[in-house]
Amino acid sequence: MEKIEHSTIPTNGINMHVASIGKGAEVVLFLHGFPELWYSWRHQLLSLSSLGYRAIAPDLRGFGDTDAPSSPSSYTAFHTVGDLIGLLDHLGIDKVFLVGHDWGAFVAWYMCLFRPDRVKALVNLSVPFLPRNPAIKPVDGFRALLGDDFYFCRFQEPGEAEEDFASDDIRTLFKKFLTSFGPRPLCFPKETGFRGLKAPDTLPSWLSEDDISYYANKFNQKGYTGGLNYYRAYNLTWELTAAWDGVQIKVPVKFIVGDLDITYHIPGVKEYIHNGGFKRDVPFLQEVVVMEGVAHFLNQEKPEEISAHIYDFIKKF
Numbered sequence: 001m002e003k004i005e006h007s008t009i010p011t012n013g014i015n016m017h018v019a020s021i022g023k024g025a026e027v028v029l030f031l032h033g034f035p036e037l038w039y040s041w042r043h044q045l046l047s048l049s050s051l052g053y054r055a056i057a058p059d060l061r062g063f064g065d066t067d068a069p070s071s072p073s074s075y076t077a078f079h080t081v082g083d084l085i086g087l088l089d090h091l092g093i094d095k096v097f098l099v100g101h102d103w104g105a106f107v108a109w110y111m112c113l114f115r116p117d118r119v120k121a122l123v124n125l126s127v128p129f130l131p132r133n134p135a136i137k138p139v140d141g142f143r144a145l146l147g148d149d150f151y152f153c154r155f156q157e158p159g160e161a162e163e164d165f166a167s168d169d170i171r172t173l174f175k176k177f178l179t180s181f182g183p184r185p186l187c188f189p190k191e192t193g194f195r196g197l198k199a200p201d202t203l204p205s206w207l208s209e210d211d212i213s214y215y216a217n218k219f220n221q222k223g224y225t226g227g228l229n230y231y232r233a234y235n236l237t238w239e240l241t242a243a244w245d246g247v248q249i250k251v252p253v254k255f256i257v258g259d260l261d262i263t264y265h266i267p268g269v270k271e272y273i274h275n276g277g278f279k280r281d282v283p284f285l286q287e288v289v290v291m292e293g294v295a296h297f298l299n300q301e302k303p304e305e306i307s308a309h310i311y312d313f314i315k316k317f
Contacts, residue, residue: 004045008065011086012079017065018087020056022049027093028314029084030057033102033126034227035177037064039214040101043303044310051311053097058087060104062226064218070225072158072232076240077110080230084111088118097314101125101299103230110237112251113244121252121317123310125298126263128255128273131281132245137235145267149187155231162224164193170216175199178207178215181262181296206301248280254287254313256306258294287313 004021019038028048030041038057045055059066061083062075069075084107088096098119100108105127112119133141142152155161165173179200180186188196203209255273257264264270272278279285289309291298299306 001042009087009090011090012082014061014067014069014083016083016087017059018056019045020054021045022054024053027054027056027096029096029098030055031100031104031107032057032060033104034230035215035219035224036102037215037218040300044299044307047307048311060107062229064222068222068226072229073236075229075233077107077237078240080107081111081114085115085118095120098122099310102127109249112249113247116251119251121314123254123256123313125256126261126296128269128278129249129282132238132241134242134245137238139235146185147187149189151186151188152231154188155228158232161228164195165224168195170220171212172199174212174215175203178297179204183260183262183265185266186262249282250284252284252286252317253282254309255285256289256291256298256309258291258296258298260293260295262296
């Protein structure tokens with residue numbers, strides 16, 4: 001871990017913290033989700049760099065040591081993809097292998113939609129491509145499907161989730177965050193909030209107290225608003241991307257999901273992935289991997305397997 005280098009790079013009007021390792025000509029760019037950091041990719045950074053790649057993992061806008069604009073409207077897909085294009089331009093990198101998870105997977109899909117010329121191939125974890133439904137805003141769709149208590153809906157009101165999170169011990173909170181995203185929809189009523197969820201008595205084998213400390217310390221400094229603004233900007237991204245309705249993802253793709261992942265169990269998602277919808281919208285989809293007994297944070301739960309899956313795919317190009 002001490003071989004990982006850290007730098008701050010100006011891009012798209014913000015300063016972005018970047019972790020990187022390796023000197024290879026081929027670059028792998030890793031995009032994390034919520035409530036995570038570059039650190040979520042620690043295992044893959046070491047693994048892929050040892051295989052000859054240059055591995056780069058930024059703290060995305062709003063997270064960790066990267067700037068966090070306060071307004072939700074500064075977190076659309078255009079902002080987050082713009083940050084990455086500016087990052088690549090600053091580093092003099094033309095094309096990358098892209099790897100995303102959770103919100104990072106959303107950002108990766110949009111990057112492939114807007115700038116396929118900068119992506120050699122994509123490995124996305126947890127979140128399949130979600131084609132834009134012109135008939136309903138996505139948050140409204142989640143609300144209709146899963147109710148007001150679904151976490152995506154619960155995160156919409158500025159300040160509300162922040163207040164809820166602040167009422168819990170931060171280490172306990174991260175133990176809940178990293179172990180609560182199982183197959184059932186994550187719903188919590190306003191009255192009990194996230195603090196109503198039970199923390200695990202013992203940490204799973206893939207998560208250490210040091211890992212919890214790293215996340216807790218960074219979020220203690222930064223707060224949660226930047227990360228939550230991704231949820232709050234999602235309807236705005238929907239409004240702004242009407243011109244991309246029906247546009248296919250035209251880069252080679254491998255998709256990996258755990259069979260216990262919350263995203264895999266949202267009504268309609270399994271059918272979309274396996275019954276032809278996904279392949280229709282992502283015609284160069286080459287592989288779909290469903291990992292047994294694995295939940296949402298699969299790159300940390302099964303680090304060696306995920307690193308191997310990434311390498312086995314990108315080495316073809």
